[in-house]
Amino acid sequence: AYLVAMNGDPNKPQVAAAQSYFAERTRQAETTETSLASLPEWVQQQMATLVQVGRLEVEQQRQAGQLREVSARVEALEGAHDWFSALGYAKLHDLPTAQGYLRRVGIAAGRVLRETGSAPGKTQHPAYGTVNTYPAWALERAFAGIAVAAGRTA
Numbered sequence: 466a467y468l469v470a471m472n473g474d475p476n477k478p479q480v481a482a483a484q485s486y487f488a489e490r491t492r493q494a495e496t497t498e499t500s501l502a503s504l505p506e507w508v509q510q511q512m513a514t515l516v517q518v519g520r521l522e523v524e525q526q527r528q529a530g531q532l533r534e535v536s537a538r539v540e541a542l543e544g545a546h547d548w549f550s551a552l553g554y555a556k557l558h559d560l561p562t563a564q565g566y567l568r569r570v571g572i573a574a575g576r577v578l579r580e581t582g583s584a585p586g587k588t589q590h591p592a593y594g595t596v597n598t599y600p601a602w603a604l605e606r607a608f609a610g611i612a613v614a615a616g617r618t619a
Contacts (some may be wrong), residue, residue: 520612547601554604566611573607574599 489581501509531613539553540546549557551567551574563565578599585597599607 466514518527549604550588550596550598551604551607552596554599554601554608558608562609568608570604570611571597571599573610574603577603577606578608591618 466483467487468482470487472482473483475481475484499513504512551570552562554560554613555567555570571585575597578585583600587595587600588598590596
């Protein structure tokens with residue numbers, strides 16, 4: 466809009482009004498910059514800090530929205546609360562994610578569930594089609610059992 470107005474025919478009333486508006490806004494901005502430059506250094510630093518805090522708050526809000534979106538997607542994929550695939554649980558708790566290791570964990574978690582008369586759930590996985598899901602408590606016991614069997618303490 467600025468370029469159209471400034472390059473337009475000033476004899477037209479709308480163009481003349483737009484040129485006047487932009488000229489006044491430019492003058493106000495230049496005057497504000499000059500008056501801000503004359504403020505004490507500590508005031509300028511405080512203003513810069515406030516601007517940075519504002520940017521950080523906007524970024525935090527963006528990240529919070531992104532977290533809500535990702536959480537909703539995970540909930541849709543995982544289904545029931547506190548049920549995870551072995552890979553999801555391992556990533557959440559910073560545990561090893563090697564495929565063979567997770568296969569052993571899944572077998573152990575399935576055994577734990579069957580001992581209680583329950584069965585694993587199923588969920589879609591982009592690489593494997595469907596994968597089993599287990600309640601967090603069953604995975605906790607399975608990971609601990611695999612770690613003990615391997616000679617590590619959980």
